[in-house]
Amino acid sequence: MxxxxxxxxxxxxxxxxxxxxxxxxxxxxxxxxxxxxxxxxxxxxxxxxxxxxxxxxxxxxxxxxxxxxxxxxxxxxxxxxxxxxxxxxxxxxxxxxxxxxxxxxxxxxxxxxxxxxxxxxxxxxxxxxxxxxxxxxxxxxxxxxxxxxxxxxxxxxQTEPSGGEIDALSEVTVSPIMYGELAEAIAKVHDGVVLRFYPTSSPPVHVRLGVTTAQDLLSDLGPPLRTFYKEDDRMAIHARSHSEDDSPEPSYFYNYFQHGIDFLLSDHTHIVKKIILHSNVPGTPLFQRYKRCPWQIEGRPEDDEDDTPPRVKFDERADRISHFLNPRETPPSMLYDRTDDEEMLTLPNSTTRLLGFDGIILEATQSAQVVSVTLF
The missing domain is CATH 2.60.460 (protein yfey like fold)
Structure with a gap:
């Protein structure tokens, strides 16, 4: 050869x-x-x-x-x-x-x-x-x-400012190659997500559910890498109310794979209906389709003067995040296998659990790693 x-x-x-x-x-x-x-x-x-x-x-x-x-x-x-x-x-x-x-x-x-x-x-x-x-x-x-x-x-x-080497288990320091990439995504239930980019001195982008339009996304984030028209409506059966005459509203995704984010928009109003943040966990079906989104979920401040509301991050276990979202009880979970249509594909974390809360859904592996967060 x-x-x-x-x-x-x-x-x-x-x-x-x-x-x-x-x-x-x-x-x-x-x-x-x-x-x-x-x-x-x-x-x-x-x-x-x-x-x-x-x-x-x-x-x-x-x-x-x-x-x-x-x-x-x-x-x-x-x-x-x-x-x-x-x-x-x-x-x-x-x-x-x-x-x-x-x-x-x-x-x-x-x-x-x-x-x-x-x-x-x-x-x-x-x-x-x-x-x-x-x-x-x-x-x-x-x-x-x-x-x-x-x-x-x-x-x-990379080198430390003092000239020494960076620890092998540390994070890298910010460099020009990271400019324009997502630094953090702060998810707010019933509101949307605040996106901050490198360098972090640049102004954030606030994407709001029911408010932000497709034109806003194009203006703030640029064109998506893909526009995908929604065809999978299997979750519609779990809607709180529906009739036989109901039909799913036509909608489409803006896929920003480079930021690890999907936006679902109405085909009629072109307004954001859902936001999906992906964790890019190795060994799961969506690994490498999306870049890791460094998301955090922000809770309610303790009072009106609290300017540092509590948060949980993507690297925390599903049970910890579940308790943060609802300390009183853990909701029942549904099993979801993204490889049902892939008979030849075998992965260690192909089956995930969907945990539904008011305004937010966690998708977690059997080992409690959260692979995605959906805001609606």
Whole structure:
């Protein structure tokens, strides 16, 4: 089999090749789909019982991408197996070749390209680290004498203001690649959702149920990635009142996959009727269809002077959110399997529970991860 050679540039604190630190899991997986010829093998690793643990993309054989647990942002890029010829890999820094099929990457090459740094087992610079074979580091006295030590992997991360490395389990710091993307979505029952974007100094967008129009959405959020006319009316049977002569009102969705949000609008008035916020939980049927929406549900303030009303977030368990919405009792749940029409699809969290409250519905996995919130 013939492989196309990978030729990537190292950008300390910023990225490697087409990958940029701070990019979302949704956008990186979408990017990989457009580069299947260069990256034909991608494995996704995650904890199926937790929605906010880090996600790792193994792009065989050279790259590992670590995404932060809560906001699913690219945190660390690892390049390894630098000499694996399937496909051949060339690493560059500022236009100069550091490593290629004909040139091994060794300690002396790193020193020449990046200059001096503090002593240690690895060569560490702001935003990039070069690691060597552990066998070659047993004799610490000779650590800096072996100029021919071969680099076995390198890591690229953001840098702290002090120059140190960011903790592997922390969230990424805000970077320009995140500008224009959703920073938080504050859901208010019987009202709508307040959307704040990066940079957070930009004015928020308030989408209100029964008030905001399709034109408002186009003006504030731009055109949706897809407009979809609603055909699934199976939930209509659970309506509080209906007759045989009733027919569902024609309606359509504005799908903002890049924000993790759907808006259902009336086909007659073109006003928002429902808002759906998606959590992009790995292992569920809608994983990767939507970017993770960093939603919060806001409760009622304790009094008129309370300017910090209580909230629950997307990373909390369904029972905790259920108690927040109704401390007195937990509503009965309905089972929903999004894979009923997909006989060949098997997922660890295909069946979810729908928990209905006044003005809001939670969709949760059997392990109590909330995969979506619907406001109506």
């Amino acid at each position: 013939l492989f196309s050679q990978l030729d990537v540039d190292i950008r300390p604190g910023n990225g490697l090749g087409i990958f940029k630190l701070g990019a979302s899991l949704w956008s990186v997986l979408d990017l990989l789909r457009t580069h299947k010829h260069s990256f034909p093998q991608v494995d996704v690793q995650y904890d199926p019982d937790a929605s906010t643990t880090p996600v790792i993309l193994h792009i065989k054989p050279h790259f590992d991408l670590l995404f932060s647990g809560a906001h699913q942002r690219l945190h660390t890029i690892t390049a390894r197996r630098l000499r694996d010829p399937n496909p051949p890999l060339t690493l560059r820094y500022r236009g100069n070749i550091l490593s290629s099929p004909d040139k091994d990457l060794r300690r002396v090459n790193v020193n020449l390209a990046f200059g001096p740094t503090y002593p240690g087992e690895d060569l560490r610079y702001p935003g990039v680290r070069f690691c060597f074979d552990d066998e070659g580091l047993r004799d610490k006295a000779k650590e800096h004498e072996d100029r021919s030590q071969e680099v076995v992997r390198l890591l690229i991360t």
